[in-house]
Amino acid sequence: MRAFKTYFIAGLLVWAPVVITVWVLSVLVNTLESVVPSFLSPQALFGRDIPGFRVVVVLVVLFVTGILVANFLGRSILRLWEAILGRIPLVRSIYNSVKQVSDTLLAPNGQAFRQAVLVEYPRAGCWSxxxxxxxxxxxxxxxxxxxxxxxFVPTTPNPTAGFLLIVPRSDIKPLNMSVDAALKYIVSMGVVAPAIPKQ
Incomplete structure (x- = not known):
């Protein structure tokens, strides 16, 4: 029975990361494909299903949009579009909130989520x-x-939820580990310890 348990856990350690990775990728692909209208589906264009076609369409649209808004005419159209959305009561609130968050998180020169730190939480002597x-x-x-x-102090093992703390700068301890390494440490509940950066 002990041998069965050992082999079962060994097999689980091999397959669990694979299954979870495939599941996450499938959710991502299905989410991207769901935003593509039906007239751009491979069935409508070619008469048969082509796996991944809608994902390619989404990536192409994002790339072309980025090219368009990089010039003066594209930025003018974007401002007009935002002005139109700003006149719709419910849409205005949702759009402005999402845009402000996305601009903060995705800005190349932004500081959001660029630095992992230690902070005393939830009480003095306990660090998160x-x-x-x-x-x-x-x-x-x-x-x-x-x-x-x-x-932002994320919860374990789900880092998408957490707590916003406003603390004196002197009370935090900056870490040399990358944000990715810190997230792995949090998600693994402290099992996957980050490597010590080379000097």
Whole structure:
């Protein structure tokens, strides 16, 4: 019975990452394909199904859109489009919120999620790994003395949920590990320890 358990766990360790990877990729592919209208489907264009065709269509649309908004005419059209969306009450709230978050996270020169840090949480003496998302500003900064930073502390093993902490900059300890290494450490519940960076 002990041998059966050993071999079963060994097989599980081999197949679990493979199955989870395939599942994540399938969800991603299905999500991308779901945004392609039916008239651009391979059945409508070629009369038969072509696996991955809709994903290619999405990637091409994203690339072409990036080219268009990189010039003056494209930016003008984009501003007009945003002005139209800004006049629709419910759409305006959703679009502006999503756009502000995406601009912050995806900006090449942005600081969001670029630095892993240690922060004392949930109490003094207990440390959690978090990610700096910016510095406090506006009304929040007006109520705080000294420089404070925003730190997102993800939960384990689901890093998409977590807590936003606003702490003094002096209270955080910057880490040399990459964001990817920190996420692996969090998702694995501390099992996969990040390697020590070479000096």
């Amino acid at each position: 790994i978090g990610f700096m998302t910016g510095t406090s500003s506006g009304e929040v900064a007006d109520h705080l003395a000294g420089e404070h930073v925003s730190v």
